[in-house]
Amino acid sequence: MDAAFCAAWLEAAALAVAADRERLTDLDAAIGDADHGANLDRGFSEVRQALAAGGPGQPLAVAGVTLIRKVGGASGPLYGSLLRAMGKALGESFTLAGFAAAFQAGVDEVARLGKAVEGDKTMLDALGPAARAVAGAVRDGAEPRAAFERAAEAAREGALATVPLVARKGRASYLGERSAGHEDPGAASSALIVGALVTADGEA
Amino acid sequence: MDAAFCAAWLEAAALAVAADRERLTDLDAAIGDADHGANLDRGFSEVRQALAAGGPGQPLAVAGVTLIRKVGGASGPLYGSLLRAMGKALGESFTLAGFAAAFQAGVDEVARLGKAVEGDKTMLDALGPAARAVAGAVRDGAEPRAAFERAAEAAREGALATVPLVARKGRASYLGERSAGHEDPGAASSALIVGALVTADGEA
Amino acid sequence: MKKLINSPGEVVGDALKGMAAAHPSLRVADRVVYRAAGPRAGKVGLVSGGGSGHEPLHAGFVGYGMLDAACPGEVFTSPVPDQIIAATQAVDGGAGVLHIVKNYTGDTLNFELAADLTEGVEVAGVLVDDDVAVQDSLYTAGRRGTGATLFVEKMAGALAEQGAPLAQVARVAAEVDGRSRSFGIALTSCTTPAAGKPTFDLPDDQVELGIGIHGEPGRRRAPHAPARELAEVAMDAVHHDLPLYGDLLVMVNGMGGTPLIELYIVFAEVEAYVRAKGARVARSLVGNYVTSLDMQGFSVTVCRLDDELTRLWDAPVETPGLRWGR
Amino acid sequence: MKKLINSPGEVVGDALKGMAAAHPSLRVADRVVYRAAGPRAGKVGLVSGGGSGHEPLHAGFVGYGMLDAACPGEVFTSPVPDQIIAATQAVDGGAGVLHIVKNYTGDTLNFELAADLTEGVEVAGVLVDDDVAVQDSLYTAGRRGTGATLFVEKMAGALAEQGAPLAQVARVAAEVDGRSRSFGIALTSCTTPAAGKPTFDLPDDQVELGIGIHGEPGRRRAPHAPARELAEVAMDAVHHDLPLYGDLLVMVNGMGGTPLIELYIVFAEVEAYVRAKGARVARSLVGNYVTSLDMQGFSVTVCRLDDELTRLWDAPVETPGLRWGR
Ligand SMILES: Nc1ncnc2c1ncn2[C@@H]1O[C@H](COP(=O)(O)OP(=O)(O)O)[C@@H](O)[C@H]1O
Ligand SMILES: Nc1ncnc2c1ncn2[C@@H]1O[C@H](COP(=O)(O)OP(=O)(O)O)[C@@H](O)[C@H]1O
Ligand SMILES: [Mg+2]
Ligand SMILES: [Mg+2]
Ligand SMILES: [Mg+2]
Ligand SMILES: [Mg+2]
Known part of the structure; x- marks a missing residue:
């Protein structure tokens, strides 16, 4: 696996976010401030531009810095830090095990920055299970394709599992009990982004 | 005819205005500022209170001063001046001819103050024909009842005849051609007030 | 209808209560809003008014460098002569009073009646009619008074504060409207x-x-x-x-x-x-x-603008709705 | 949706163009709103910011006696670290800079990242969290910052204008929030x-x-x-x-x-x-x-209030959104 795969992943994630932009914003309207789709779509457009500009650096690191610098809101620095941490941990080429470790490092960074734990009804509820799924696949000696499919499945399940939760972090927490019954927008976008690993792997 | 008739007229006018308050405001919403019903209802409530207080003075004069002092807007001073002029012209008792002359004096006062003429799409388009109808009835030797019925009929027709007109005075004039196709609210309320003469005569 | 009100009939009274409570520089009495400091001897008094619903116009422009009193009517309904008479008499500092009137039948009628009935005070009036959406013609009610009212109140207010006589204040007020x-x-x-x-x-x-x-x-x-x-x-x-x-x-x-x-x-x-x-x-x-x-x-x-109007605009003003220079 | 905008993506940029044109006392550069006069040597600089859509907060409170710079994000989206870093560096007069941050995950994250990345400037921060509708608990994001932000910006701004050192400005800012x-x-x-x-x-x-x-x-x-x-x-x-x-x-x-x-x-x-x-x-x-x-x-x-806060509130302020005393 190599940097080209990372670039393909980011491209696939950008397309997935653009396609579901409205759904993400609607989810955010229900328990937040109705901008999550707009934020991420703006952010990944900037990422595509930054990558197209073709500067130096691991694509994930470039994308991470771009998100941190261009998006704002909660999701900008959080997704930005996820990708930047992954980019830092990965070189030009790496193994699936290396990817799994980098993924976990990124997720840890999100948790550290956001002071959140799984169950708080945030993107972590999709990202955490996804990172563990990749690590599990590595342990099972699975191919990348299978690993990413398991991660995508775990992220989707994790996102859906946020529905009954009462939010303890992010804007949704302001709603208290009323936040229950809605899928967390960040968890939903995380499921899209993790799902894009499968698309990218299919293309590679 | 006497002051008691005037009081009964005002009472009947107050009831008629209260009953049609919403219609008058709706007419005003179409080509004005949606307050004509509220203005007149507030004004005639004050008139009833002033008359109930039972002070001295011709009831029409009392009502006129009350409308001028309490209503505001265009209709307050205009209707107030109409009634005050009539009250000044009439004593404790009077003939139908005296009433006709007083009515015309009041209408002239409205025209003078408002600088309007018939055809400008204002209350004058109902009041003017009504005053002439009473005068005509006097010339024909008619009874008050018949005179008032003719006046009420003339006022109603005059009000309806404002529908196609383009307003040249009052707020409706700001609409230009768009004011055509709507009944003038002040002409509509004039028709109600003149119509109340019939009710009052029936009671007397 | 969803509004922050207690009842439709109480809107103006309640809002004036709030204004009085929020602004110690104002005094509210009998539906007239005054400067709490009262009239200044020798200064031309400025009185305006009109229907409520245009806030901060007019009551929010009562204070140093602008109005001496405002007469708020019911919502979108001109004030009644009694208010205007009371305001005119109260703010006269001996130099006369300028009525600033937006051109609406109701406003002009009520201000005219009030001017006729006010005794012992020299009263001048300016009619504000700035709205070009309305055709100006001898045969219509003429143009409405809208935004320029604020300009007239500010600049005439500054001039009055500087001690100019009534005729000059009225002339400048009319000039602001004309421009x-x-x-x-x-x-x-x-x-x-x-x-x-x-x-x-x-x-x-x-x-x-x-x-x-x-x-x-x-x-x-x-x-x-x-x-x-x-x-x-x-x-x-x-x-x-x-x-x-x-x-x-x-x-x-x-x-x-x-x-x-x-x-x-x-x-x-x-x-x-x-x-x-x-x-x-x-x-x-x-x-x-x-x-x-x-x-x-x-x-x-x-x-x-010209130089004089610019100076009058820049002059200090201290009202709830417009404030600078003090 | 009926709004006075050119297009949804241009809202913030267009509004900043209008602010710059309307207020010669402001300078807008790279999505940061500054006092045109620039930083004052020895004065603590005050920087705030947050999503747009809360106007006049924050950009309308840039000026004498309040903020030195505001960083407007997209509508309801915190600003990005680059804006905050640029603002912090530009307004430092050598006495350090106070970040006034409303308590939202996005705002705190972006201001923290910016503070970490700003070099050569002493930065202190105050978190505004006044909204009692939200339960304050160790296990949640805590209370939101809302209206008290204006109070903090006004009173801390007055204190900074008087030449107080960063630690004291930060302490009073936190005290205003606490009260x-x-x-x-x-x-x-x-x-x-x-x-x-x-x-x-x-x-x-x-x-x-x-x-x-x-x-x-x-x-x-x-x-x-x-x-x-x-x-x-x-x-x-x-x-x-x-x-x-x-x-x-x-x-x-x-x-x-x-x-x-x-x-x-x-x-x-x-x-x-x-x-x-x-x-x-x-x-x-x-x-x-x-x-x-x-x-x-x-x-x-x-x-x-106490006596000190009352004095700070009453102190002169000259911003597009709040002005008195000059
Ligand atoms: N403290 C946090 N830790 C982890 N994720 C968070 C945290 N706060 C918010 N999020 C995630 O960010 C998402 C909201 O992102 P977005 O709408 O773009 O930002 P904002 O909330 O600033 O408008 C939430 O749905 C949640 O998943
Ligand atoms: N210059 C005028 N002369 C005669 N009647 C007028 C004049 N201006 C307005 N009116 C009458 O007043 C009516 C409006 O009254 P109202 O709605 O109570 O006052 P306002 O227009 O101040 O809101 C109009 O429908 C018209 O009949
Ligand atoms: Mg959001
Ligand atoms: Mg009306
Ligand atoms: Mg009206
Ligand atoms: Mg947001």
Whole structure:
């Protein structure tokens, strides 16, 4: 696996976010401030531009810095830090095990920055299970394709599992009990982004 | 005819205005500022209170001063001046001819103050024909009842005849051609007030 | 209708209670808002008034450098003569009183009646009629008074504060009106408390052009358009009537329900328009100043400045709605 | 959606263009709003910022006696670290810079990242978290920052203007926040330009209690009620958390679409409530100051004053959104 795969992943994630932009914003309207789709779509457009500009650096690191610098809101620095941490941990080429470790490092960074734990009804509820799924696949000696499919499945399940939760972090927490019954927008976008690993792997 | 008739007229006018308050405001919403019903209802409530207080003075004069002092807007001073002029012209008792002359004096006062003429799409388009109808009835030797019925009929027709007109005075004039196709609210309320003469005569 | 009110009949009284409580510099008595400090001997008194629902106009402009008293009527209903008489008598400092009257039948009638009935006070009047959406003709009620009222109150107020005599204050007030033009556009109707429903219905893709400040429908409807185009419609109407050159005072005014962020967007377009005509926005005001209850929309008012008017605009003012220099 | 904009993506940039054109006292560069006069040597610099849509907060409070720079993000989206870093470096007069940050995940994250990355400037921060509608707990994101931000910016700004050192400015800023509480009620949802439709639907007979300033739904719905009762709900919530006594600074703030006349009605009720508790409204502010786009509704913010804070509140301020004393 190599940097080209990372670039393909980011491209696939950008397309997935653009396609579901409205759904993400609607989810955010229900328990937040109705901008999550707009934020991420703006952010990944900037990422595509930054990558197209073709500067130096691991694509994930470039994308991470771009998100941190261009998006704002909660999701900008959080997704930005996820990708930047992954980019830092990965070189030009790496193994699936290396990817799994980098993924976990990124997720840890999100948790550290956001002071959140799984169950708080945030993107972590999709990202955490996804990172563990990749690590599990590595342990099972699975191919990348299978690993990413398991991660995508775990992220989707994790996102859906946020529905009954009462939010303890992010804007949704302001709603208290009323936040229950809605899928967390960040968890939903995380499921899209993790799902894009499968698309990218299919293309590679 | 006497002051008691005037009081009964005002009472009947107050009831008629209260009953049609919403219609008058709706007419005003179409080509004005949606307050004509509220203005007149507030004004005639004050008139009833002033008359109930039972002070001295011709009831029409009392009502006129009350409308001028309490209503505001265009209709307050205009209707107030109409009634005050009539009250000044009439004593404790009077003939139908005296009433006709007083009515015309009041209408002239409205025209003078408002600088309007018939055809400008204002209350004058109902009041003017009504005053002439009473005068005509006097010339024909008619009874008050018949005179008032003719006046009420003339006022109603005059009000309806404002529908196609383009307003040249009052707020409706700001609409230009768009004011055509709507009944003038002040002409509509004039028709109600003149119509109340019939009710009052029936009671007397 | 969803409004922050106790009941439709109490709107004006309750709001005046709040004004009095919020502004120790004001005194409210019998539906008249005065400067708490009272009249100043030898200073011309300035009295204005009109229907309520245009806040901060007029009561919010009572204070040093602007009005001495404001007479608020019911919502969109001119005040009654009693209020105006009381205000006129109370603010006279011996130098006479100027009535600043927006050109509406109700306002002019009630102010005229009041002026006739006020005894012992020299009264002059100025009629504000700046709205170019309305045709000015001998045979109509003439133009409405809208945004320029603020300009007249500010500049005449500054002149009065400087001790100018009544005739001069009245002359400058009329001059400000003569040099000012306005045009307004509504995105939504307002809802009067008494009616409880919007005065007019406007589809989601249309705007009303040439509205006044009482929820009256405008001269015509047009498709909703970007801020740039709406600003151009308004400025074309103004420029057609008052060719723009030299130094201008420009107000982009919200109708009550439009947030400041949108007004700044409109102002950017208006300023660009003025520059393109070779004129200059020398002074400006952006905000909700002459409103129409909860209506969404804006109006632009332009005044052609000269040195004296610029000085009068810049002079200190201390009112709830407009304050600088002290 | 009917708004006075050119396109949803250009809202913030266009509005900043308008601000720059309207206020010669401001300078706008790379999405940061500065005092045109630049930093003053030896004065602590004050930087705030947050999502746009709350105007006049924050950019409207840049000027003498308040902020040195504001960093406006996209609508309801925190600014990015680059803006904050640039602002921090530009306004440093050698005495360090205070970041005034409303407590939202996005705002705190971006300001923290910026503080970490700013070189050569001593940076302190204050977190504003005054909204009692949100439970304050170790296990949640904590209270939101809303109306008290204006109080913090005003009083810390006055202190900085007087030459106080960074630590003291930061301490007083935190004290103002500690003494302030807010509660908000919405009559309607706002519509973000990006979404193009209202964030939530609210039936004509219901209100949202405990809303923030981003169109988030509140803690619960309740039937619409007279202003007196809504004011009581808000004040009960505040009083429950910050018992009211002594001299208070009280702001009745509109959410952007509520006209001033209604805010005065609410203020009258709030003032009566305060009096009934034996406390006193010593200073007040009534108007649209910390808004949520076009939302209709209001919030109340109360700060318990002492002599020092009263002096800081009264000190001269000259910004587009708040001005007195000069
Ligand atoms: N403290 C946090 N830790 C982890 N994720 C968070 C945290 N706060 C918010 N999020 C995530 O961010 C998402 C919201 O992102 P977005 O709408 O773009 O930003 P904002 O909330 O600033 O408007 C939430 O749905 C949640 O998944
Ligand atoms: N100059 C005028 N002369 C005669 N009648 C007038 C004049 N201006 C207005 N009116 C009458 O007043 C009516 C409006 O009254 P009202 O709605 O109570 O006052 P306002 O127009 O001040 O809101 C109009 O329908 C018209 O009949
Ligand atoms: Mg959001
Ligand atoms: Mg009317
Ligand atoms: Mg009216
Ligand atoms: Mg946001």
